[in-house]
Amino acid sequence: MEQIKMWFDENPIVYSIFKYLLIVxxxxxxxxxxxxxxxxxIPNTAIRYKSQKGIEILGYFVIIILSISYFTGNIKDFTVAIGLFSAGLAFTLQELILSIVGSLYIFIVKVYTPGDRIEINGIKGDVIDVDSIYTTMMEIxxxxDSDNYSGRIVKLSxxxxxxxxxYNYSQDFPFIWDQFDLPIRYGSDMELAKSIIVKIASETLSEYTxxxxxxxxxxxKKYYIEDAQVEPTLAIALTDNWAQFNLRYIVDYKRRRSIKHLLNYSIxxxxxxxxxKVVLASSTLEIIKIPQLKVDVNKE
Incomplete structure (x- = not known):
């Protein structure tokens, strides 16, 4: 112990670094x-999660305060060395530092929270955890096809x-607009077709509307945005083969696939x-006239 103490006395910079690491x-x-x-x-999952994240952020804050106090109040000759060390460390660990800053930004600004469905860096999924470095998502x-889980858990810096x-699917407005096309054969009762589609859509989607x-x-009220129509709308376009009915509607972001199935089946x-009276169209080839062929079997 005496030798260690003497060695630390002869190397005050090493002793200061060692003492700082012990504090951290x-x-x-x-x-x-x-x-x-x-x-x-804490039995409540939401409160437990937020409390743990709060303690983690508080710990980083305490380390920052202690570091500033330690290096500016107790070390004089070590200022230049620690400055160079910090610059090198910041350059080497810039991605890690940016991730930590990003976690603070996510929690303070509430960019997204666990439970939100987001798309970031080309990856879409439900956020299941946000720690000091990574955002963890259940991939979609x-x-x-559609908005189903792939089974992969993705960790993103x-x-x-x-x-x-x-892209946040659930924050502030947990609904999305969806649409699909219905080809109706020419000669069908278009008014009847229109009434069927609008009636079924209105009844099925009344809760979401x-x-x-x-x-x-x-x-x-919160954003600078114009009012929008949330009721189901139907637009008709004429094509070479059929009348195309385009149904556009609003739905809960988690029920997009099931509602589309229900609408298609009911219609x-x-x-x-x-x-x-109303017939769904399909791609067909209509032969107008077959040319007559004359075959002379007697001719040599």
């Missing part, structure tokens, strides 16, 4: 201890919040019950 380690151990204590004693899409757009209308009023069954 003590703070990190205290943070982990408090996180585990909160995990054991890729080789799976928080630094990406500064590098590109973030009412809820989205209330939330859209809050969006208009299909209703059209079948019209006894041929």
């Amino acid at each position: 380690a003590a703070v990190l151990i205290a943070v982990q201890f408090l996180r585990k204590a909160l995990k054991r004693n 899409g890729q080789w799976v 928080n630094a990406f919040v500064f590098k590109g757009p973030i 009412k809820a989205s209308k209330m939330q859209w009023e809050d969006i208009v 299909f069954k209703a059209i079948e019950q019209t006894n041929g």
